[in-house]
Amino acid sequence: MRKNLLMKILTPDTKLHLWIISFLVIIIAYYNRIIGIFGLLLVAYLIYHNIKIQYDRKQLWTKYVEDLSSDMDSVTRHAILNSPTPLTVVEFDGEIIWYNKNFSNMFKCDDLLEKNIENIIPDFKLDHVLREKEKYNKVIIEDRCYNLLYNIVKTDKEHDRRYIIMLYWVDVTDYNNLMEVYYNEKPSVLIIEVDNYDDVLNNVNEENKPLMIAEIDRRINLWCSKMNGIVQKYQKDKYIVFMERQNVDTLEARKFTILDEIREIEAGNTIPVTLSIGVGLRGKTFTETREYARAALDLALGRGGDQAVVKREDLIEFYGGKTKAVEKRNKVKARVIAHALRQLIDEAKEVVIMGHKFPDMDSLGAAVGVYRAAKNRGKDAYIVFNKSNAGIKILHDELVESNNYNFITNDQLLDMVSKDTLIVVVDTHRPSFTQCPEVLLKSNKIVLIDHHRRGAEFIDNTVLKYLEPYASSTCELVTEILQYMNDKINIGKLDAESLLAGITVDTKNFTFKTGVRTFEAASYLRRAGADTTNVKQFFQDDLNTFVARAEVVKNARDIGRQIALSICPRDIQDPALVAAQAADELLNIKGIIASFVLGYRGDDEIIISGRSLGDINVQVILEKLGGGGHLTVAGAQLSQVNLEQAIEKLEESIDQYFEEGEDE
Known part of the structure; x- marks a missing residue:
């Protein structure tokens, strides 16, 4: 502040000079009156000249500003009237009070004043525009697409101050068309797998096998060529296809008709041929799109096959899947799973078995079966169980009374679990459906055994997964695992009855979704001591x-x-x-x-x-x-x-x- 004051004092100023001259003239007049009078006349003239110059300068500046404002108004008016962007001024009720030529050209009409803009543009609502912060996208007028910007202005008229709306119509038709072409031509990846390739060929006479293989290849190739796709067979029952995204949209609209066409193949086979198709879209890279396709195929297979799954980042859509999953008669996978589970149990500190919320017979029976497998390997095992219900009360009471099973609640589970704990989830694959979803984040060893068709929500961090939608129940899968865990039957009577009860419930007394392997599992349990009369008593109601x-x-x-x-x-x-x-x-x-x-x-x-x-x-x-x-x-x-x-x-x-x- 002191520096600014000093600079102001030292800066030359005409008024300061006149004051100094006047002071000196007064001093001179004190000693010489004649010279003093002459000096005063000179000072008076200088003061008059200074005032006149200041006035003239102010007038010139005022005229310059006025001329500049006039020029700016003229430029502004010219710019608005001839703007390449269509402009409109409307009242809050939608009445048009001004528009430029480009706006009228949008409608090929010159008489738009005092008309309501909502009546001119179909499906246009002004209040929708005002609810948006900056723009109201995609206004379609005469096959053109516009992004709409707006500005609310307060008029400066003294006796008529009001608010009006300035609308700016930005034509984005060409941009949208270019984006549509870009997205339509983006590559997509399809991975196709014949669900029951070996079973179908084993069911066909030797001379018809080449015909069956050729017919499957022909139909898949023909289907892809119609969609301008490139298909490559990389295994005997697997194909990879590349095509544009717009063609995938066509496939979705037609509900993937190839699923029905393949099922119609007849070459002496009694088992219909079915496909599982995984489609990957919108990946940032080709690799990511391929991974989407692989994940989609896994989802289709996990849901029983005979369907197509389309994956777009977090969005998943399903097509087909309206037929029963074909039973697999080969038990090789069950044996492999049993050996892998046995190794995981041997390496674990303890084993925790967890079913779904509101457990049923299948969930509890499968948990009991896995519990017995862990105990047979000499490991401490626990079944997570929070609350009973009428459907399982009789069986649960017998299990508790036997004192041979360790049941724990969620609170006890969270206190004891560690990274070395093996968690076996049975009869569900959805994390949110489990008894304790939080525990899935605390262990690195999770085993999944389930028979439900796979959904979008899934436990991904598993070290072992046994998901077979063809199976009648999870108890059937666990029973087969138990057969390969040890060389001889080593399960108790109550264990066998629990597993048989689970199979009985899910098959509705062996009438629904029952295959050869279902009866084989029941036979194994019967040999292990399961009493069908006792099992029937588990289902008695009050x-x-x-x-x-x-x-x-x-x-x-x-x-x-x-x-x-x-x-x-x-x-x-x-x-x-x-x-x-x-x-x-x-x-x-x-x-x-x-x-x-x-x-x-x-x-x-x-x-x-x-x-x-x-x-x-x-x-x-x-x-x-x-x-x-x-x-x-x-x-x-x-x-x-x-x-x-x-x-x-x-x-x-x-x-x-x-x-x-x-x-x-």
Whole structure:
């Protein structure tokens, strides 16, 4: 501040000079009056001259600024009127009060004043524009695409101050067209695998095998050539295909018709040929796109095959998968899994077995089977179990009373688990569905054994995975593993009955999804001491549950397409058990091929049990609602919805299922 004051004092100033001259003239006049008078006249003239110069200079500056403002206004008006960007000024109600020539050219019309802009542009709402912070994308006018920017202006009129809206229409049609061409021509990767290649060829006469192989190759090559794709067979049953993304969109629109075409091949085979297709899209690199395709193929195979899975980063879509998974008669994989599991158990500090929330017979029975395998290897084993339910109460009580099984809760599990703990997850592959999802992050050794068709959510960090959708139950898979863990039968009577109970429940007393290996597993358990009479007693219900199930069946209604729908009352106990049993019972009604039963679980969750005789895939229907399961048995849980909304969502999913089937 002192420096600025000093500079101001030392800076030359005309007024300061005049003051100094006046002071000196006064001093001179004191000594010589004549010279003083002459000096005063001279000072007066200088003061007059200075004032005149300052006034003239101010006038010139004012004129310069006015002329410059006038020039700027002229330039601004010219720029706005002749702007290459269409401009419009509207009132808040949408009335057009001004526009430039390029805006009128958009409509090939010159008379737009005082018209409402919403009436001129179809489906255009001004309030939608104002809700956006900067722009309102994709306004389509006369086959042109515009990004819309706006600016709200306050007028300066003294007696008429109001707000108006300036709209800037940026034509992005060419840019969008270029982007569309870019995305349409991006390469995509498809990996195709024949699901049952060996089984089909083994089922064909020797002279027909070359014809079968040639026909499979021909149909796949023809299908790819129609889509302008490049196909390369790199193994006897595997193909890799490269094609543009726009052609994949066509395949999706047609629901991958190759799945049906391959199934129609007949060369003396009794087993239909099926494909699994993994499609990778939108990868940042070719390598990433290929990895998407591999992940999609794994997902398709994990869901039972005979389907296509399209993976775009985090988005996954499914096509097909409406047929039953073909049973694999070769037990080589079961033997390999058994030996690998035995080695992992031997290396582990302890073994923890965990099923899904709200456990059923299959989940508990499989856990008991793996528990016995670990104990036979001399390891400490624990079964995670938080809460029982009516469906497994009798079996669980017997297991507890025997004092031969260690059950622990989530809190106990989190305190004891370490990186050396082997965690075996049975009867589910979804992390959020397990008894304790948090523990999956605390161990590096996770084994997965499941028979459900794979969904988008999956436990990825497994050291061993045994996922076979063809199997009737997880208990069937565990039983086969036990056969190869030791040379002789080394399981107890209650172990065998637990496993048999799980198979019995999931096959509905050996009527659904039952293959040769299912009966072989049951035979092994029978030899191990399983008593079918005791197993039947595990399923006994109390009188209230029996009456509630009968009431649900009584209130069922046919919603069309040979589908029955019923509701569990809110006040019944064990709604999940009643809903599942009632859905099974409804299939005994003549003319019903699928059933859905809804029930309440708590105040904000609706459960759905779906059953089918095989003609309708209830798993695909309920998967759209976040559920899962199998072709004939599936379930789902809906949160934050009421019963009416849940029924509406279910009916929409059913309609969509049949619409997709008709499209195919």
